[in-house]
Amino acid sequence: MEHNPFDAFIALVEFDAHITMLEHKRDTASKNQQKKQIAQQKASALLDELRAQLKRMQLDIKTQEADLAHLEKTIATKERAKNLLQSSKEIIALEREIKKLEEQRDASETRIIEMLETAEKAHLAFEQQQKSFDDQNISETKEIALLTDEIHALETEIIRYNQQRTIQLSSIEKSFLDEYEHMRKKIKNPVVPVEKDVCTACFYVLNESEKNALVHKRRLLCRGCYRLLYRTF
Numbered sequence: 500m501e502h503n504p505f506d507a508f509i510a511l512v513e514f515d516a517h518i519t520m521l522e523h524k525r526d527t528a529s530k531n532q533q534k535k536q537i538a539q540q541k542a543s544a545l546l547d548e549l550r551a552q553l554k555r556m557q558l559d560i561k562t563q564e565a566d567l568a569h570l571e572k573t574i575a576t577k578e579r580a581k582n583l584l585q586s587s588k589e590i591i592a593l594e595r596e597i598k599k600l601e602e603q604r605d606a607s608e609t610r611i612i613e614m615l616e617t618a619e620k621a622h623l624a625f626e627q628q629q630k631s632f633d634d635q636n637i638s639e640t641k642e643i644a645l646l647t648d649e650i651h652a653l654e655t656e657i658i659r660y661n662q663q664r665t666i667q668l669s670s671i672e673k674s675f676l677d678e679y680e681h682m683r684k685k686i687k688n689p690v691v692p693v694e695k696d697v698c699t700a701c702f703y704v705l706n707e708s709e710k711n712a713l714v715h716k717r718r719l720l721c722r723g724c725y726r727l728l729y730r731t732f
């Protein structure tokens with residue numbers, strides 16, 4: 500069969516279809532890899548954000564604790580001042596002031612307890628998140644590495660196929676080749692096989708006279724998609 504120029508041409512077409520399939524596999528693996536990398540980056544950014552939130556909470560608690568210490572100091576100072584006062588009017592006024600400060604101090608204490616509880620919960624949630632991120636990260640990193648290997652293997656195979664293709668080209672009749680390359684500029688797969696009397700690109704069903712023409716001439720222009728059709732044996 501190889502002596503027929505058309506057979507050599509079809510062998511090239513099928514070779515190209517195989518290269519296209521490999522390229523498609525490589526592109527799919529590449530997209531998959533990118534998706535995983537983006538997901539990893541997002542998860543990592545989320546953790547950073549949670550970490551920053553925890554830090555802000557700790558700072559707020561520190562500020563609140565400083566306020567409380569200041570209040571306590573003020574109350575103690577006023578208590579000492581009260582003991583030195585003689586006038587009962589002044590003592591009552593100062594006691595009123597101290598009472599107000601004590602209320603503020605109690606509120607501040609309650610607030611700090613609430614804040615500590617919230618921070619503790621947030622910290623636990625963060626640790627859980629960190630743990631699940633680490634676990635996920637290990638498996639994702641493995642998957643990404645596997646995809647890298649797969650992409651690399653496919654790349655190597657594509658290069659090897661393309662080298663073989665160059666050798667194969669020398670056995671193809673120039674007229675076929677010129678026409679084929681011309682068509683390939685417009686569409687990736689301009690020559691496709693017919694399977695069960697159907698164009699495998701556009702699923703156009705061949706009529707009787709087209710079936711006969713295909714048998715005799717071995718090739719035919721598809722009326723559905725204008726690709727060149729050939730018969731496989």
Ligand SMILES: [Zn+2]
Nearest residue numbers: 698701721724
């Ligand atoms: Zn077609």
